[in-house]
Amino acid sequence: MEHLFSATQTALGLLVSGNAELWAIIGISFRVSTTAILIAVLPAVLTAFVLSYARFTGRRLLISLFNTLLSIPAVVIGLSCYVLLSRQGPLGDLHLLFTQTAMVIGQVALCFPMLVAMGHSTFQAADKRAWETARTLGASPLYALLTVMHEVRFGLIAALLAGFGRIIAEVGASMMLGGNILHYTRNIPTAIALETSKGEFAQGIALGMVLLVMAFVLNSSLHYFQGKGQIVG
């Protein structure tokens, strides 16, 4: 107990004193996950939109496919990406394994289905009259899409936050694809896993606190935006 207490004290010290190694790890986490979400968001929103507004055969199948992908554990997605990127794999020649790019690829694969599924239910819940009103007032399909996106912006932001929450704290895929290399691919979750396994709790606790604060911020914003999305009329 005393050990835990002193470790927490050291952890706070590390955070407050701006420990370089610690903040580098935090930086890597944010850089990788932000890149991943930025890459995924546009195609995901378009896919979600097409799934809710277009009528074509196989639409229902695609929707359930994305919902299934959503519930696949992160390690399995990490494993699939690993197989693709490993030396013998189809993309082995790109030598991407154990790079930040590999981590970004894994995280894109993780958050894409989530963005699509949540985006789809957001568009589904959106008032179809928004699209029709935009079109009948002379909007081009693209402008009408932007209009509808604006109408459901809170739902879309909530999807974005949930997607970010899924990838920022995820260990399995990052470990497998990034390899946990210090100053390069070691991010918050993989660092926590490593430090804890070494019995060094201080850094782990410090990073855990960062995740905790972030989870709190993400969740309260999620709540806020989902609550905003409820106002209908």
Added chain:
Amino acid sequence: MQPLSLHDIHKTFGARRVLQGATLELNTGTCCLLTGANGAGKSTLLRICAGLEKPEAGYVDLGAGRIRWKRARRDLQRQSVYLHQQPYMFDSSVRQNLAYALHRHTDKATHQTRIDMALDWAGLTPIAHTWAKQLSGGERQRVALARAWLRSPNIMLLDEPTNNLDEEAKQRTLALLMSLKAQGIGLLIASHENNYFHRLADETLELANGQLTPRTATPHSIGNIVKLTSIRQATL
């Protein structure tokens, strides 16, 4: 000029045959009233005229002869504005809702004056900065009319424009529709309340069994009373 004519329109939803050979012509500056029971397909017909719904068969003629649906839809969307049975308000102020109808216009200089005119025309000036989603049903109806007017269409397709309005709001809407007609806009109105529109409508069509038939000049109200009494007698 004949801005809109639909020939032999068919439309089904699943097994439900809603329109079965509806034919309709609408001239500029005239008003055609569409009546029919609930579920007769009035809204569906208006939505086809707006290019929002695709008919399975039939064709549209906008003065250049018979054209394919793809082109017809583009032309219909360009010429007409559809007003929903319950108008949709964008998540912005009344003023911004009106400005939406002008988003394609390049002449930005006249925007503000045109919006001011539309606000004034529909009596919306006092609530120009209110959030449109907070408006009452009648106010929404007026915003939708003003917004549609700003789009300067040849044809307006109005779905139950007096729905949920109180007496004063109904008269006000009627006056606005009169002025639209006087400006040369063709009006196609779907409504149960034919007695409100008898001064406005040049023609009344009844939609029943998927087809349109002209209604003769017999006073509808009397017809309704007769129907009501017969129902009463039946239930007694």
